[in-house]
Amino acid sequence: MRGLVFTEFIALVEEKFGLRMADELLSQPGLTDGGAYTSVGNYSHREMLTLVVGLAERTGLPVPDLCKVFGEWLFPKLATNFDFAVKPYTNAFDFLRSLDGVIHVEVRKLYPEAQLPHVPVTRVDEHELVMEYRSERPFADVAEGLLRGCLAWFGERASLHREALQPDGAHAARFTITRSGVAP
Ligand code: HEM
Incomplete structure (x- = not known):
């Protein structure tokens, strides 16, 4: 890591x-x-x-709460350190659609030893985006925090719903983000 x-x-x-x-x-x-x-x-x-x-x-x-707070803290730091990752996007949904196939891929090119999760977007429309998290590492709580940090970064008001995916909710989870408007 x-x-x-x-x-x-x-x-x-x-x-x-x-x-x-x-x-x-x-x-x-x-x-x-x-x-x-x-x-x-x-x-x-x-x-x-x-x-x-x-x-x-x-x-x-609790460990999960600390991991979520950490993820939320980490997003703006990653966004600042890897500004190529956020610059092209004006909203969280477009950004998140590129996370798995573009941004984490670019990160791996820079750091071949990076250990990144799979975070495919499995469904998206104007109002709702569904993303899965799958990793050999148990950081679904960090992923949740990063998603909250991402929504805040782009100034989007949205609710975040999480389901555990089998066999273990820490290694695999499904997030549904539902837009409720853009923060003033
Ligand atoms: C500016 C955007 C982002 C950049 C540049 C970025 C880059 C990175 C980097 C450098 C790592 C560390 C890899 C390693 O330590 O080997 C990482 C790990 C991780 N990323 Fe991203 N990331 C971004 C956004 C996100 C978002 C929005 C999520 C939410 C799903 C996410 C999920 C994760 C998780 C959970 C890890 C920990 C490793 C794991 O769980 O397997 N990232 N990312």
């Missing part, structure tokens, strides 16, 4: 829970280079799970 994802997770922890919490999390055993992550590095997604579970234990907040 790209180092940028790690450095942004730590930035979120510092902002919401303080430097001390971030230090504590990074002092856990088993982290690469003692948790000295760099944005250009590449680390096992298991270390991300260690960090999230560690944060949940220390704050008493």
